[in-house]
Amino acid sequence: MTWTSTVDPQTYINLRRRLHEIPEPGFKEFKTQALLLDYIHSLPQERIEIRTWRTGILVKVRGAGSEAAGRRIVAYRTDIDGLPIEEQTGYAFASQHPGYMHACGHDLHMAIALGALTETVNREPYQDDVLFIFQPAEEGPGGAKPMLASEQLQDWMPDFIFALHIAPGYPVGTIATRPGTLFAHASMLNIELIGRGGHAAVPQAANDMIVAGAHLITQLQTIVSRNVDPTEGAVVTIGKITGGTKANIIADRVVLEGTIRTLSAASTALVRKRIEAVVRGVEAAYECKASIDYGAHYIHVHNDEAETAELLQFTAEHGLAETVRCEASMVGEDFGFFLERIPGVMFWLGADCSQELHHAELQPKEEAIAHGVSLVSAYLAHKAGVAGAAYEAR
Numbered sequence: 255m256t257w258t259s260t261v262d263p264q265t266y267i268n269l270r271r272r273l274h275e276i277p278e279p280g281f282k283e284f285k286t287q288a289l290l291l292d293y294i295h296s297l298p299q300e301r302i303e304i305r306t307w308r309t310g311i312l313v314k315v316r317g318a319g320s321e322a323a324g325r326r327i328v329a330y331r332t333d334i335d336g337l338p339i340e341e342q343t344g345y346a347f348a349s350q351h352p353g354y355m356h357a358c359g360h361d362l363h364m365a366i367a368l369g370a371l372t373e374t375v376n377r378e379p380y381q382d383d384v385l386f387i388f389q390p391a392e393e394g395p396g397g398a399k400p401m402l403a404s405e406q407l408q409d410w411m412p413d414f415i416f417a418l419h420i421a422p423g424y425p426v427g428t429i430a431t432r433p434g435t436l437f438a439h440a441s442m443l444n445i446e447l448i449g450r451g452g453h454a455a456v457p458q459a460a461n462d463m464i465v466a467g468a469h470l471i472t473q474l475q476t477i478v479s480r481n482v483d484p485t486e487g488a489v490v491t492i493g494k495i496t497g498g499t500k501a502n503i504i505a506d507r508v509v510l511e512g513t514i515r516t517l518s519a520a521s522t523a524l525v526r527k528r529i530e531a532v533v534r535g536v537e538a539a540y541e542c543k544a545s546i547d548y549g550a551h552y553i554h555v556h557n558d559e560a561e562t563a564e565l566l567q568f569t570a571e572h573g574l575a576e577t578v579r580c581e582a583s584m585v586g587e588d589f590g591f592f593l594e595r596i597p598g599v600m601f602w603l604g605a606d607c608s609q610e611l612h613h614a615e616l617q618p619k620e621e622a623i624a625h626g627v628s629l630v631s632a633y634l635a636h637k638a639g640v641a642g643a644a645y646e647a648r
């Protein structure tokens with residue numbers, strides 16, 4: 255199969271730029287949802303069904319196969335939210351929302367989804383239904399899990415699902431993935447220490463939580479270095495400390511905020527057990543009260559082995575991309591919740607830029623959009639057109 259676009263790829267670049275201007279936080283993607291719906295409504299509607307869930311959208315393109323013959327649903331998912339980052343790209347189409355930016359490439363992901371939707375609608379019906387999932391709140395608090403539980407998705411539950419994430423480190427035209435764990439288990443880590451405040455010059459009458467917090471942070475570093483299997487790896491990062499009010503007052507409260515990343519559920523359990531032990535130790539040593547909150551937890555992105563092999567083989571055979579088998583990354587992604595329930599695969603899409611994801615100057619190459627559209631479109635056609643039992647029976 256070769257894939258020729260039915261629409262000038264500049265259309266999708268323009269859509270990306272319009273989406274880039276309006277980044278919004280999770281579950282507040284109101285303008286984004288309106289822009290997406292506006293475009294979706296401009297397509298031929300005969301075979302399309304649209305549902306909304308909160309700020310998300312589901313678009314189903316009906317296939318030609320009969321239900322009796324086992325018509326399936328094959329799905330492609332994009333995330334739609336931005337990040338609380340002040341943009342510094344200097345783009346003419348830079349964010350118009352102060353303090354927010356599409357710094358994780360979700361604007362490209364959406365443009366690719368709109369492109370693949372257009373390409374699917376513009377062709378003769380495939381055998382199976384094709385479902386496009388526009389999922390809110392990937393960066394937090396997490397849209398995938400509640401979306402999977404939503405009424406809107408229950409009778410449209412896909413039989414196969416895939417998704418991509420742009421990768422600054424790979425050239426345009428390349429995809430990278432691996433069977434099994436691609437992205438980490440990720441959870442937040444919030445620890446609050448409560449002691450007794452007082453005058454800076456009378457420490458014996460107080461119970462200093464700055465000192466307790468400093469010891470706790472140091473001890474947390476021993477978990478990855480001394481408890482976790484070094485061949486497995488893990489991350490415990492404290493990214494924010496809040497405590498104290500003034501130089502001459504002993505702080506009665508310190509809050510540490512961070513994240514935990516591991517590559518297995520067993521490692522997460524081990525890391526949490528050790529955090530709890532270390533925190534109990536600090537509590538005893540500094541006679542304070544401590545509480546731990548893990549907040550939102552994203553399970554790992556675990557690629558189905560057979561689906562990963564099929565994607566890589568199809569892509570290479572049809573010259574749709576250079577394929578790389580990559581290592582697992584400590585990135586978190588709530589697409590893991592889809593893969594927990596539905597067989598499928600996620601992959602990196604080369605977007606070739608020097609900045610990392612979540613960087614204020616992130617400038618992925620826009621050529622990645624046309625590449626993504628043809629790759630996703632061709633793979634949807636493959637999965638929906640020839641993979642189903644119904645198609646073989648025809």
Ligand SMILES: [Zn+2]
Pocket residue numbers: 358393611612
């Ligand atoms: Zn991100």
Ligand SMILES: [Zn+2]
Pocket residue numbers: 333358359360392419
């Ligand atoms: Zn992302």
